[in-house]
Every structure is written in C-alpha cells, then in structure tokens.
Amino acid sequence: MIATTSLQRMIGALAALLAAVGSASAHPHVFAEARLDVVLSADHQSVKALRHLWRFDELFSSTVLMQFDKNSDLKLDDAELKDVADTIFSSLAEYDYFQLVTVDGKDVHMNAPSQVMTNFDNDQLIVLFESEPATPIKLAGTIDFGVYDPTFYTAIDFTEDANMAVEGLPSTCTRKVIRPDPDTAIAQNQKTLTDAFFNDPTGTDMSKIFATKLELTCKP
Known part of the structure; x- marks a missing residue:
C-alpha cells in the first residue's frame, strides 16, 4: 500500500512520488x-473568480479511497472526505x-482558495474549489486561463471546449479555446526547454506550453 506521505505527493501531482521509490x-x-x-x-467588466471542477x-x-477509508467501509464519510480535501x-x-492565468503574457497572482471540497461520484474523486485574483482582472487585452501540472505528473484535460466557460461576456470580447499541438509547442520552445532542463533536470514549469487555454481577447 502506498504510504500516506507518498499519497499526499501523488495528490499534489509531485514527481517526487516516483523519486521516493527510486524512479523518474x-x-x-x-x-x-x-x-x-x-x-x-x-x-461584466472584470474577472472576479475562477471555479474549478x-x-x-x-x-x-x-x-485515495483505500488510503483515506479509516473505518474500512469502502466509502468516504464527511470526515474522511475533509481529510482528502485538506491534503x-x-x-x-x-x-x-495548477492555475495558469496571464494578461498579455504576464502572470497574474491568484489568491489561494478559501477551501477545497471533495466528493465521490461513480467511483471517481471529484475536487471543487474557487479562487480569486489578488486584484480583479479587467477585461482588456488578451487574457488566458488554463490548468496544468508543472511536474507532468497529472494530466488535467478539458474534453470539450464548452468545459471552459464564461457567462455574460461583453460584446467587446471574443473567446476561443486553444489546444496546443505538442510537436509544434516543442519545436517553438526547443531552446527554452533545453535550457530549463539543464538548469533543473528534476522539473520545470514549462509544461504550461502544452496546457489547454481559454483565451479572451477584449477591446478597451
């Protein structure tokens, strides 16, 4: 059975989980x-929050079920789900x-969510949380939103474009979902990827170049 500390790294999508057993x-x-x-x-003039599921x-x-099911009843009660959420x-x-938020290519600082909620549905772990930018993001210029794991340990995928949504977008803005082609992304960032690897071969945040993004383009 995987140790609890290793599972925490697993949930955190850390490549260190494999390093702990001598792998990469x-x-x-x-x-x-x-x-x-x-x-x-x-x-409808700025971004107030991001809601993730x-x-x-x-x-x-x-x-996760095996590790956190303390009373061995093959389900997670409220207290056990809270342990998962806290982890x-x-x-x-x-x-x-795992949030990627930029305005005109510059990173935007997002505050930590007030809480993370978890549930089980059809034998699958569901994670929900909401986060807010440190300051509201004005709808101007090019704004990108995405989700990625910098360690490459977790693949988080938006299976349909409709799963990246924004309601009430003003007419001065357009939206599109960008799904980078991996080969093209590598070719376009070859030098940066190479330099990043040799500077830190244990991991970089360059996996964001492969992230599916919702891009809003807004005129002033």
Missing part, C-alpha cells in the same frame, strides 16, 4: 477531466493550485 517520471500517471468557469463581476480517473480515485489543499499550495 516524464509523463502523466494521474488523469482528470476538468471544467473551468470564469466568473465575471456584476458589471476536476474528476479524477478511477485508478487514482480507488487509491489536496496543502499539497497544491506551492503549485498555485
């Missing part, structure tokens, strides 16, 4: 389908909760 990882081992809702302010694969979900909350903090 360059591809995902945990998979999740995601939905992202961009919440606008009341006047992640549905994890059955294999990883069963590992995810602490594990993802140093990774900004």
Whole structure:
C-alpha cells in the first residue's frame, strides 16, 4: 500500500512520488477531466473568480479511497472526505493550485482558495474549489486561463471546449479555446526547454506550453 506521505505527493501531482521509490517520471500517471468557469463581476467588466471542477480517473480515485477509508467501509464519510480535501489543499499550495492565468503574457497572482471540497461520484474523486485574483482582472487585452501540472505528473484535460466557460461576456470580447499541438509547442520552445532542463533536470514549469487555454481577447 502506498504510504500516506507518498499519497499526499501523488495528490499534489509531485514527481517526487516516483523519486521516493527510486524512479523518474516524464509523463502523466494521474488523469482528470476538468471544467473551468470564469466568473465575471456584476458589471461584466472584470474577472472576479475562477471555479474549478476536476474528476479524477478511477485508478487514482480507488487509491485515495483505500488510503483515506479509516473505518474500512469502502466509502468516504464527511470526515474522511475533509481529510482528502485538506491534503489536496496543502499539497497544491506551492503549485498555485495548477492555475495558469496571464494578461498579455504576464502572470497574474491568484489568491489561494478559501477551501477545497471533495466528493465521490461513480467511483471517481471529484475536487471543487474557487479562487480569486489578488486584484480583479479587467477585461482588456488578451487574457488566458488554463490548468496544468508543472511536474507532468497529472494530466488535467478539458474534453470539450464548452468545459471552459464564461457567462455574460461583453460584446467587446471574443473567446476561443486553444489546444496546443505538442510537436509544434516543442519545436517553438526547443531552446527554452533545453535550457530549463539543464538548469533543473528534476522539473520545470514549462509544461504550461502544452496546457489547454481559454483565451479572451477584449477591446478597451
């Protein structure tokens, strides 16, 4: 059975989980389908919050169930689900909760969510949380939103474009979902990827170049 500390790293999508058993990882081992809702302010002129929902694969979900089912009844009660949520909350903090938010190519600081909620549905772990930018993001220029794991340990996928949503977008803005082609992304970032690897071969944040993004383009 996987040790609890290793599971925490697993939930945090840390490649260190494999390092702990003497291995290295360059591809995902945990998979999740995601939905992202961009919440606008009341006047629809700025981004107020991001709402995330992640549905994890059955294999990883069963590992979580085995590890956190303290009374061995093959389900997670409210207290056990809170333990899972607290573990995810602490594990993802140093990774900004896998969020990618930029305005005209510059990173935007997102506050930590007030809480992470978890549930089980059809034998799959569901994770939900909401985060807010440190300051509201005005709808101007090019704004990108995405989810990625900098360690490459977790693959979080938006299976349909509609799963990256924003309601009430003003007519001065357009939206599109960008799904980078891996070969093209590598070719376009070859030097940066090479330099990043030799500077830190244990891992970089360059996996964000492969992330599916919701891009808003807004005129002033």
